[in-house]
Each structure stands twice: as C-alpha cells, then as structure tokens.
Amino acid sequence: MSTRPGAADGTPDTLLVTLTGKDRPGVTSSVFAALTAVGVEVVDVEQIILRGRLILGVLVTAPRDWKKVAHAVEETAAGLGMQVEIERGTGDNRSRAAGRSHVTVIGSPLKAGHMAAVAGRIADTGGNIDRIERMARYPVTAIDLHVSGADPDHLRALLATEASAQGIDIAVQPATLLRRGVRLIVMDVDSTLIQGEVIEMLAAHAGHEAEVAAVTEAAMRGELDFEESLRRRVRLLAGLDAGALDRVYDDIVVTPGARTMVRTLRRLGYRFAIVSGGFSQITDRLAVDLGIHFSRANELEVVDGRITGEIVGDVVDRAGKARALREFAAEVGVPIEATIAIGDGANDLDMLNAAGLGVAYNARKIVQEAADTTVNVPYLDSILYLLGISREEIEAADAAAGIVTPAPPV
Secondary structure, eight states: OOOOOBOTTSOBEEEEEEEEEEOOTTHHHHHHHHHHHTTOOEEEEEEEEETTEEEEEEEEEOOSSHHHHHHHHHHHHHHHTOEEEEEEEESSOOOOOSSOEEEEEEESSOOHHHHHHHHHHHHHTTOEEEEEEEEEOSSSEEEEEEEESSOHHHHHHHHHHHHHHHTOEEEEEEOSGGGTSOOEEEEOTBTTTEESOHHHHHHHHHTOHHHHHHHHHHHHTTSSOHHHHHHHHHHTTTTOBTHHHHHHHHHOEEOTTHHHHHHHHHHTTOEEEEEEEEEHHHHHHHHHHHTOSEEEEEEEEEETTEEEEEEESSOOOHHHHHHHHHHHHHHHTOOGGGEEEEEOSGGGHHHHHHSSEEEEESOOHHHHHHSSEEEOSSOGGGHHHHTTOOHHHHHHHHHHTTOOOOOOOO
16 A cells, blocks of 8 residues: 555645756656656656657656655756756546547638637537647648547537638547547548539530539539439430540549548558449449449440430439448448548438538538538548548658658748
8 A cells, every 4th residue: 555645535646747848869768767766656648849849747656755856857857958847736637527529620721810719619618628739730730639528519519610600620529439440431422532523524525514514513502302403414415425434534633632541541441432423434443543442323324335314223312322321331340430421512411411420521501511520621631630640640651651742841
C-alpha cells in the first residue's frame, strides 16, 4: 500500500511538470532521466511541438521530499536552456467526461475567427475541448478537436449551423472504436468521384446537352422523380454511336484527391463501392481503374452498335442506392454503422441516411441539410481527416511506396 502523503481519501499528491522551449533531440529523454533519478511514477504525459517550440507536460507522483524532484527538473531544464513550471496538487488527471466526440474543422483558409466560433459553440453545449491536433495544413487546413461532456447529436446540430454561417466544414463523430475499424465506403460517381455528369457528356455528342443538363439539375435538387427524369434523358441519346461511351470515358476527370483517398484507405483494409444513377459501361471501367471493389449502375441498352435510348433492367434510383449499400455491407461483413456514404444529389439521400456516416460532398442544399456532415472543399481526400488520418501520415505511406508528393507551399 502506498505511504505517500495525499488527500484524506488516500489519493496521492502529484506534481505537474511543464517544460517549454526550443525543441531538439534528447529533450524528452533528459527530463525522464531526471525523473528516474528521483524515483517517481509517471501518471500522465502530453507533448506537442509548434514551430519548433516544445511543450511537455508530465504528471508524476510526489514523494515526501517533493522539492528534490523540483530541483532535479529545474537543473535539467536550465541545462537545456528551457523554462519549467512545477505545480503541486492532489490526484490523477481528471477522467474525460461522457459524450466524447471528434470535431473536425476544415477551412481554406481557416481563420482565427472560425476557431473562436467553433470553440464558443462547444462551450455553449457544456462541452470541453480536451485536445487539439492538426490533421493537414495544405491544400486545406484541417484541425481535429477531442471534445467531452457534450451530446454528439446536439453538438452536430449546433455546429452544422455554425459551419454554414462561417463558410467552413465541420464534422462531428462519436469517439468510438468504429472510427478505427475496417469500414466500407460507398460513393456516388457523377459530380462526386468524378467531375461533371456522364449523361450530359454523352448528350453533348447527341446534340442535346443543354436539355439534358436542365433535367439533371432539377433531378439532383429533388424536384423530379429520378427514374422518370433518367428515362427522359436517356431517350434523347437514342441512335448515338456506342463508341461515344469510349470517348466520354477518355474525357472523364477524376475528382482531385480521389485516388489518394482510395489508395490510402485500401492500405488500411477498407473496402470501396460506387453506386451510380449513371451507366455501368462507364462505372465498371472506373472501378477497375481506381481499385474499387464493387460497382452498381444502370445499363444502357446497345443494339447493333447504337444506344437505343432505353435502360436494361431496373433503374438504380434513390432507394436502389441505399439497397446497394446494405447489400455491399452484408457481403463485406461490416455493420451498417461502419459504413460511410458520400454523395451530392437528392437521389443520394437514402444512401446517406442509411450509412453510419453520411457525407454531403459539394452537395445541393437539400443534401447538405440532411447529411451527417458536409465537405465543400474540392479535394475528396479531405474525407481522410474525418477518419483521424493526417496529411503527414498519407505522405509518409506514399513515400514508402515510391509515390512522390508535390512539396507544400512555403
């Protein structure tokens, strides 16, 4: 049984040692060597480095002659040219309260006023920010806040309003094991995984681009039934040479960051699926190109080398997308709670609502209001920051695989 002095309930005295100064190799080891010499036990440790400045906090048990600890640490700090503060108290570091969440803030740029607003709303809920760490500094700034003491659902609703007012992205996720587990990501294709709409690109070859684009936009806003709108648009492709599908595929521009996201998460065992209201003649090839495991889309009917203007089989509509997500999850063997859906249009809403995390990516207003979180920066790999993966980790993994990353701006 411990014989250290402490509170009446037997809680031992502790010392909080806080060291600050210019970082260099050996600082942390020197401090712990000094603490070893005076025979204390480590209770908690936190360390961060900002622009070469180190802040090290060590909570240790206090022996009867606690001033001996102070003298040893002060002598070490002086030799390192650093400042030290020692505070005596009672007990362990407090346990984090219930209602733990990760709040990820993404901005381009991310201003001090943005962070002040976010911190203010967290305080309004009674929540406490326990830890802050940077996930990326370019091409966007992403900051992850560890929050406790606030209901995640209430926090998400409050911060969604603040994100809209500030023009930044904020994601709130409960701090559970699911954030670290193997997951399934299901993505929309047009205007999500790729830039633009395939059906409009095909319609340009048929001379009906403007007409098809108008119907597409209305459907994505939820103003038209998706199946009805799709069949109307497909009929305008009747008679088009099927070779246009190859030409359109060659013109597709994959969304910036998409390949990075897939490549990075595949290393961690994630599974990917694309579910599209577009056409399998395009999406199946795209899945192979990007290394995506599952693909589901509509099949254009082609007869004698010509597009007939009809769809083969059932249409992959709003309900069909959600159904595909559930089927893929069952095939992979992951619970629905471990799925992530990413989309931008009204026909993605059921899929986003069915997933454990629904992400509205550069989406229409109706989708942003319904999704769990929104990402409005033009880089799909920003999704990685929501999963606790930093830009430094991504680049290190790429470098190990021989993939060169462009240097960040100075």
